Amino acid sequence: MAITSRDVARLAGVSQPTVSRALRDDPRVSEMTKAKVRAAVDRLGYVPSEAGRALSSGRTRRIGLLVTDLENQFYAHIIAPAHLQLEQLGYQLMLHTETADNETIVERLIANGVDGVILATTTVDSVVPLRLRDRGLPFVYFNRTASFADADATVVEPASGFAAAASRAVALGHSRIGAILGPSNTSTAQSREVALRAALAANGLDLSPHNIRRGPFDTRTGDDATTSLLGQLSPPTLIFCANDVVSYGALNAARRLGAAVPGDVSIIGFDDLPAASWPIIELSTIAYDLTTMAREAARLIARRIEQPDAPVLHVKYETSFVERRTLALASPSA
Amino acid sequence: MAITSRDVARLAGVSQPTVSRALRDDPRVSEMTKAKVRAAVDRLGYVPSEAGRALSSGRTRRIGLLVTDLENQFYAHIIAPAHLQLEQLGYQLMLHTETADNETIVERLIANGVDGVILATTTVDSVVPLRLRDRGLPFVYFNRTASFADADATVVEPASGFAAAASRAVALGHSRIGAILGPSNTSTAQSREVALRAALAANGLDLSPHNIRRGPFDTRTGDDATTSLLGQLSPPTLIFCANDVVSYGALNAARRLGAAVPGDVSIIGFDDLPAASWPIIELSTIAYDLTTMAREAARLIARRIEQPDAPVLHVKYETSFVERRTLALASPSA
DNA sequence: TGTCATTATGCTTTCGTATGCATGGAGGGT
């Protein structure tokens, strides 16, 4: 019932292989024949079968993007640019969530015949990269890396952003600093914690254990942790959050508790998502070029597929500090 | 290099077709043979090739989800539940954006060999449904429908929500009502406008043309339209927004202009996205069960694929009004 | 012990495209 390259061949008066070659612009096919084939394609409304092509060529031109939480705003801002960039490179994006256990995920990626994978939510101890390597399936790390790091990656360098933020914090009189950190088994949480501690130390500050909370990179973590932090006798006057989405939760908790931001407590995020600059939010945050980074991850995986032996690339994105409403003078009551 | 069902067959001492049947739990294969096959599968780490399966069976178990703007929060809240539900039904979700022209989209859907499509951003005059019908590719409408409506659909019934909202608005003394409506070529904008006008009329109110703005369902529309509405000599005291995402823009504009919400102007949204109930937003809005609706759309397309002649279903979702901070007494200065 | 039904399995072909190899035909050089 579906139109095949044979139907096109019959109408164009050529053989099926010639149709195949003409459509992929093979130089061995004459211009005249190509024109005939294109005309036949148009008349029949022929569209090459992805399945046939995949089976024959061993390539699907599909890339898997592995994430955990699709509702999380952060991922929306990755998916959109990655999808667009891959489309421009002639690839299709397939979403995969880590609902099942890791072994199943890898099997599913293989089963769905992706040519490569973008890992956006790896934990440092994940076996996924190893399994992918065993299977010979190319992959790149996006944002997070695993301890097995012998692969292309796009990573954020948090040091400069935290350095700027910490020095502003000191200038504004903050001394009791709180932090809501991400899960310790993520490279992002680890590198941000290191960078934050270093930046604070460079400014004569430190992070007391009772002012530290940890949790997944979601709004609820920010909400719960802030509620807990502000419930202390002598609460922090400034809270660094694992990322912007966590900050939203922090802002929510503060509002619920009647704590003014930035009057009673200042909040600093990480990522500079579009909503961070909304007038109703105005979040101070550590910024980098997330969109470019997502596009770069797409480019890297395409490159790795097309040039399997290209040198491994770690593309780094520098951070800066964006000061907005949620950071102000430390509350005098402190 | 990849492991095929033939390799499994060889190891298990059976034929390739038997492997195929054993793995799909064909009752004609004995339990003992199935066990042998499964053992061989495990030892080799065999994963069936999607391409081979697709070519042979004519099915891909992939569903396309067609949206416009992946960054839009609204779609994140569709994608997540739809993805999950499809996974549970044994299907894979493929995102498609309407970047290219409509004809290209349909071709791409066919080329990528989806078994069915969920249309989430149809316009009433779109040719996509017609083309899909011509190609014999099953589809369902999600939220929006086109004028060619002979297909399964999940739709929102805005009447009850607007009725409740309008009566509360009157009780709170609002008389100058503004509206930021969606694009006139979407069924959702149309049905919401009808419902809003009817609800206002039932309460002795109406919508003056100078208090109406229109635009895409995004934050920027809300921002621009609100800036324009509030810039008038006698601005509305209450603005109904096309949806929550538009409302966020309205809140931003009000904040930027120094207009207090709800002191100077009240805002009502539509969708009740998770963020609407955040303490820092507290948006009054018209609510329905978006998550269930997305899952239902997934179920409908699976059903249509598996039972092509099943009766066409239009599943309707009732709305209610959720009153939060952004609605209050009409400003006395009015 | 022969026949038949039944069950389990194998054989063969198919799906649509891509590719290595064979071949036909045109053109140029001697």
Next chain:
DNA sequence: ACCCTCCATGCATACGAAAGCATAATGACA
């Protein structure tokens, strides 16, 4: 006029799984 070269195209087959059909093995029954 013949041979060689080169270009354009066709032929045959491969990719991996699924399904129709054929058949071997098993058991029941007369």
